[in-house]
Amino acid sequence: MATRHHSHGTHVDWVKANLFSSWGNAALTLLSLAAIAVLFWQALDWALLSAVLTGKDGSACVKPGAGACWPFITHKLGLFMYGRYPAPERWRIDLTYALALAGLVPLMIPRVPGKLWLSLYLLGAFPLIGFLLVRGGVPGLPYVPTELWGGLFLTLVVASVGITASFPIGILLALGRRSELPIVRWASIAFIEFVRGVPLVTVLFMSSVMLPLFLPPDVTFDKLLRALIGVALFSAAYLAEVIRGGLQAIPRGQYEAADALGLSYAQKMGFIVLPQAVKLVIPGIVNSFISLFKDTSLVLIIGLFDLLGIVQQSISADAKWFSPQTAATGYVFAGAVFWIFCFGMSRYSAFLERLLAGGDKR
Amino acid sequence: MADMRSRMQAVRSLDWLYDPKTRGLIFQVALVLALLILGYEIVTNTAENLKKQNLASGFGFLGKTASFDISQTLIEYRSTMSYGRAFFVGLLNTLLVSALGIVLATLLGFAIGLGRLSQNFIVARLSTAYVEVVRNVPLLLQLFVWYVGVLRAMPMPQQSLALGPAHIDVRGVHLPRAMLQGDVGWILVVALLCGLAWALVLARWARRRQIETGQTFPAAAAGLGLLTGLPLLALVLLGMPVGLDYPHLGRYNFEGGLTIEPEFLALLAGLTFYTAAFIAEIVRSGIEAVPRGQKEAAAALGLRPWQVQRLVVIPQAMRVIIPPLTNQYLNLTKNSSLAVAIGYPDLVSVFAGTVLNQTNQAVEVILITMGVYLAISLATALAMNWFNARMALVER
Numbered sequence: 001m002a003t004r005h006h007s008h009g010t011h012v013d014w015v016k017a018n019l020f021s022s023w024g025n026a027a028l029t030l031l032s033l034a035a036i037a038v039l040f041w042q043a044l045d046w047a048l049l050s051a052v053l054t055g056k057d058g059s060a061c062v063k064p065g066a067g068a069c070w071p072f073i074t075h076k077l078g079l080f081m082y083g084r085y086p087a088p089e090r091w092r093i094d095l096t097y098a099l100a101l102a103g104l105v106p107l108m109i110p111r112v113p114g115k116l117w118l119s120l121y122l123l124g125a126f127p128l129i130g131f132l133l134v135r136g137g138v139p140g141l142p143y144v145p146t147e148l149w150g151g152l153f154l155t156l157v158v159a160s161v162g163i164t165a166s167f168p169i170g171i172l173l174a175l176g177r178r179s180e181l182p183i184v185r186w187a188s189i190a191f192i193e194f195v196r197g198v199p200l201v202t203v204l205f206m207s208s209v210m211l212p213l214f215l216p217p218d219v220t221f222d223k224l225l226r227a228l229i230g231v232a233l234f235s236a237a238y239l240a241e242v243i244r245g246g247l248q249a250i251p252r253g254q255y256e257a258a259d260a261l262g263l264s265y266a267q268k269m270g271f272i273v274l275p276q277a278v279k280l281v282i283p284g285i286v287n288s289f290i291s292l293f294k295d296t297s298l299v300l301i302i303g304l305f306d307l308l309g310i311v312q313q314s315i316s317a318d319a320k321w322f323s324p325q326t327a328a329t330g331y332v333f334a335g336a337v338f339w340i341f342c343f344g345m346s347r348y349s350a351f352l353e354r355l356l357a358g359g360d361k362r
Numbered sequence: 363m364a365d366m367r368s369r370m371q372a373v374r375s376l377d378w379l380y381d382p383k384t385r386g387l388i389f390q391v392a393l394v395l396a397l398l399i400l401g402y403e404i405v406t407n408t409a410e411n412l413k414k415q416n417l418a419s420g421f422g423f424l425g426k427t428a429s430f431d432i433s434q435t436l437i438e439y440r441s442t443m444s445y446g447r448a449f450f451v452g453l454l455n456t457l458l459v460s461a462l463g464i465v466l467a468t469l470l471g472f473a474i475g476l477g478r479l480s481q482n483f484i485v486a487r488l489s490t491a492y493v494e495v496v497r498n499v500p501l502l503l504q505l506f507v508w509y510v511g512v513l514r515a516m517p518m519p520q521q522s523l524a525l526g527p528a529h530i531d532v533r534g535v536h537l538p539r540a541m542l543q544g545d546v547g548w549i550l551v552v553a554l555l556c557g558l559a560w561a562l563v564l565a566r567w568a569r570r571r572q573i574e575t576g577q578t579f580p581a582a583a584a585g586l587g588l589l590t591g592l593p594l595l596a597l598v599l600l601g602m603p604v605g606l607d608y609p610h611l612g613r614y615n616f617e618g619g620l621t622i623e624p625e626f627l628a629l630l631a632g633l634t635f636y637t638a639a640f641i642a643e644i645v646r647s648g649i650e651a652v653p654r655g656q657k658e659a660a661a662a663l664g665l666r667p668w669q670v671q672r673l674v675v676i677p678q679a680m681r682v683i684i685p686p687l688t689n690q691y692l693n694l695t696k697n698s699s700l701a702v703a704i705g706y707p708d709l710v711s712v713f714a715g716t717v718l719n720q721t722n723q724a725v726e727v728i729l730i731t732m733g734v735y736l737a738i739s740l741a742t743a744l745a746m747n748w749f750n751a752r753m754a755l756v757e758r
Contacts, residue, residue, distance in 0.1 A: 018483045025482055032484045183390040187397065197739035198732045199696035205714050206732070209724040213411045214404045294500040301703055308503050315510070327510045335499045335507075342498035 047332075052325075061323035069325045073333050076314055076321075080333070083150015083305055089142065093153050096130045100160075108348065110355060123164065146224040150305040152337060154224075158231055158306065159293040163239075163285075165232035170239030171278075175269060177240065178247055188240070195237035200295055204230045208302040227299050235292050242284040246277030280356065286349035290342050297338075308334050408725065423721045424449070430716055432707045434623050445717050452712030453734060459626060459708065460695040463633040467694060468687075470634060471641025478646045489642065496639040502700055504636055509628035509704040516624075519615050529609060529616060535627065536609035539620035543603040550593050557592035561585030625706035629698065637694045641687065648683035649675060681753050688746050692739055699735075709734060 019029040050067035052060050061069035073080070082090050103122040106112040134153075137143035149157065176188030195203065207230030212221065221229075250273055258268035278285075300309030311334045315327045378384050412419055424446040431441050436454040439447055477489035496504070514532060517523065522531035529536040542550075561584070568581035597604065609619030652675050660674040661667075701708035702715055710731060718727045 018481060021481065028482055029484055032482075032488055036484075036488070181386045181390050183393060187393065193740075194732075194736065197736040199699040199710070199735060201699040201702060201710055202714065202728060202732050202735065205710075205718075206728050209718070210728055213408045213724065216407055217411055217414055290498075294498075297500040297502045298700070300502070308500060308506075312506060324515075327515075331503060331507050331511055335503055338500055338503065339495065339498045343494060346498065 046328075058321040058323040058326060061325055066323075066325060068332070069321075069323050069329045072314075072321050072323075072326050072329050079314065080151050080307060080310055082153050083310060084148045085144060085150070085153065086148070089136070089144060092133050092136070092141065096133050099126055099130060099133075127161075127164070146222050149224065151310050152307045154299075154304065155293070155296050155306040155308075157224075158228060158296045158299060158304075159289065161228050162231035162235050162292050162296070163289050165228070166235035166239050169232065169236035170243055171274065173236060173240035174243035174247060177244055192237045192240050195234055196241070200231075200234050200298055201301055203234045204298060204302050206230065207233075223302070224304060227302060227304055231292070231296070231299075234295075235288065238291070239285065239288050242281050242288055243277065245284065246279075246281035247273065249280055250277050282356070283349045283353040286345055286352065290345050290349075293341060293345070294338065307337060417722050419723065419726070421726055423723055423726070426721075428717070428720075430720070432712060434626060434707055445721070448717060449709075449713050449730070452707060452709040455707050455712070456695070456698055456701075456709040459629055459633065459701070459706070460698050463630055463637065463694050463698065464691050466630070466634040467637040467641055467690075470638035472645050474638060474642035475645025475649070478642060479649060493639045493642050496635060497643075501632060501636045501697055502703055505628060505632040505700055505704055508631045509624065512631075513624035513628050519611060522611075522616070527606075527608060529611075531616070532624070533615060533621065534624045535622040536616040537620045537622065538606040538608045539618075541605045541607050543605055546600055546603055549596055549600065553592040553596040554589065557588040557590075560592075561588045564588070623706070625701070625704050628704055629701050629706045629708075632700075633694050633697060636697070637690055640690050640693075644683055644686045644690065645679075648679040651682045652678045684753070685746060685750065688742060692742055695738060696735060 020026040046067040048067075050065060052063075052066055052069050052071065055061065055069075055071040056075075058069065058072070060071060078087060078090070082093055085093060100122075103118050103126055107115060107118045107122065112118075132138055133141065134149070135144060135146070173188050173192055176184045177192065179185050179188070204227060207226045208223070211226055211229065215221070254272055254276065255268065258272040263271070296306055297308040299306050300312065305313060311330045314321065315330045409419075411417075425444050427442055428445050428448045429441050430448075432439055432448065432451050434455060435451050436458060437447075437451060439451045474489045474492055477485050478493070480486045480489070513534075516530055516532045519529075519531045519533060522529040522536075524530075527538050561581075564584055565581045568579035572578055607618050607620075609616045609621070611617075656674055656678065657670055660670040665673065698708055699710040702711040705711065714727055714731045718724060721727065
């Protein structure tokens with residue numbers, strides 16, 4: 001990669017030096033090019049040239065040599081995006097998305113001022129409004145039970161509620177792990193290492209099967225809420241380790257200066273240490289969110305239908321759309337949606353990392 | 363004046379309240395109390411709920427008859443055996459797929475990681491594309507693709523694809539199974555152990571000789587030769603008591619031979635390709651972390667490019683690579699629990715799935731399952747700490 005900068009040579013020189021520097025290298029180049037050509041052609045053929053573009057059910061896609069079965073996606077797009085949320089009420093979800101974006105977009109652009117107010121809006125007012133809007137049960141908005149929530153909407157709900165709820169818990173655990181009080185420290189370490197040592201599937205099983213046993217007999221929990229509790233606790237342990245990294249990176253002088261000013265522990269952490277530490281680890285937090293977003297798909301194991309769950313259910317249980325290419329089409333669609341979100345967030349995280357590194361270089 | 367003094371005294375009498383030590387103590391006592399109350403609530407609520415639903419508790423169920431079948435077993439298992447036996451079958455299946463996945467993901471991950479650093483522009487770009495596509499799609503989705511999209515899409519047994527002696531169909535891959543005739547297994551094990559011991563002694567000797575005289579000896583190749591050669595020699599001396607049991611098409615299905623289940627293959631493929639993307643990134647950043655001066659100094663000493671890599675770059679890169687690599691190994695092991703979604707009989711699927719449904723003893727079953735993963739994680743963490751202490755940069 002180092003020789004890619006070719007200020008003196010021509011393009012021919014660059015090709016020679018990079019692609020055909022030796023017989024082995026030339027063979028590798030030709031092999032890779034052939035692989036790319038075959039893959040590209042196959043993908044193009046499957047997705048466009050041989051694909052079925054219109055049809056009312058799976059029978060349109062049952063023909064020899066047919067590629068992707070796109071009508072499966074177009075007919076079920078509403079289901080994949082909103083789950084079984086009643087169609088006339090789906091504007092409520094769209095409005096919630098718009099309200100979220102109104103806070104998120106300016107928050108994500110570093111130049112826009114008022115980050116504190118935006119965060120307060122996103123963490124305080126928005127969840128309340130959004131919850132009332134999508135759940136309903138207030139005058140003018142019919143009640144929509146959480147069993148009907150699904151698709152990409154549910155994926156976004158689980159991931160964003162998970163990360164938001166895990167944030168305060170994660171901060172407390174991180175502070176606890178670095179505390180000088182031995183019982184607090186050991187309790188935090190035990191929780192963090194326990195959760196990080198077991199798979200998310202078992203945590204979800206625990207929250208869906210064991211949690212109801214732990215509660216008084218007359219208290220019952222929504223299935224979605226149980227999953228959210230599991231996801232939030234799981235995510236909190238990982239977030240705690242990310243934030244601990246930030247706490248450790250703050251120079252000791254900052255702690256001592258805060259002590260010297262006579263600040264209490266809460267003031268020292270809240271006004272001096274945490275704002276700096278959290279800012280340092282924003283890329284790590286975004287990366288945690290990406291993992292959580294992907295892990296959300298596991299809720300299908302405890303019977304919730306997120307994007308992957310509802311695509312999988314449509315593939316395996318909907319006889320109307322049975323065709324040889326239904327499964328492949330559904331997975332490609334779900335994969336593309338997940339990929340766009342995760343790749344986009346990872347680019348954003350890399351951008352923030354460069355930005356923060358640039359700030360230090362002055 | 364007197365008023366002032368009395369106020370000062372009032373404040374001083376509250377001094378202890380402002381002492382960080384006292385506050386810490388109060389806080390910790392409160393935390394312990396809160397945890398105790400929480401624990402008490404959980405225990406009493408659980409007991410009450412169990413009584414109400416007429417559910418048993420305790421670990422007695424482990425000895426009861428399981429009465430369900432498991433599709434892949436490494437140890438002998440029948441449905442008349444106990445839940446405890448089923449637990450070990452599941453545990454061994456988890457360990458099998460994790461161990462194989464770790465080996466394969468490491469090989470693929472190193473290849474792709476080195477590919478990203480390749481001088482060849484196209485190879486580097488292809489490797490980057492692989493990493494960016496694979497690690498940004500949920501593992502569960504990739505498992506479905508392998509299972510439903512690839513392996514379940516294979517032809518029926520009657521139209522199976524033949525690859526030499528192997529047959530691939532919708533029920534898995536059917537291979538010839540090597541059968542030892544007579545009771546000679548222990549001889550092979552002894553031969554293998556002898557080979558291992560010999561290889562270790564040889565490696566020590568070669569190392570000492572190189573330190574003393576500078577002469578090198580291909581200890582790795584010789585060791586590998588001993589490890590494979592001795593058991594082979596034993597086989598030849600015993601007159602090749604090996605028969606091959608070929609799979610043959612029965613009425614509906616392949617019979618005989620060795621069948622690798624599609625669930626196992628799908629899980630192994632999914633775990634390998636997913637984890638390899640993360641390992642590739644670790645390998646790349648580890649090698650990039652070696653200062654350029656090291657490579658230049660090695661080249662200036664007259665080492666050949668492969669010697670620079672083998673003797674200077676990779677040993678230093680490994681110090682950076684191994685801790686996050688271990689993390690990925692743990693992730694792979696934990697991710698193998700996704701087996702439950704495609705029906706591979708791993709620990710979670712057999713124990714936290716079938717056994718839990720049959721016995722309804724959620725608390726015991728989930729605690730045992732979590733305990734197993736926790737034990738694996740903690741054991742790995744301890745090994746890592748030991749390794750880190752050994753590998754740490756020794757500075758003067």
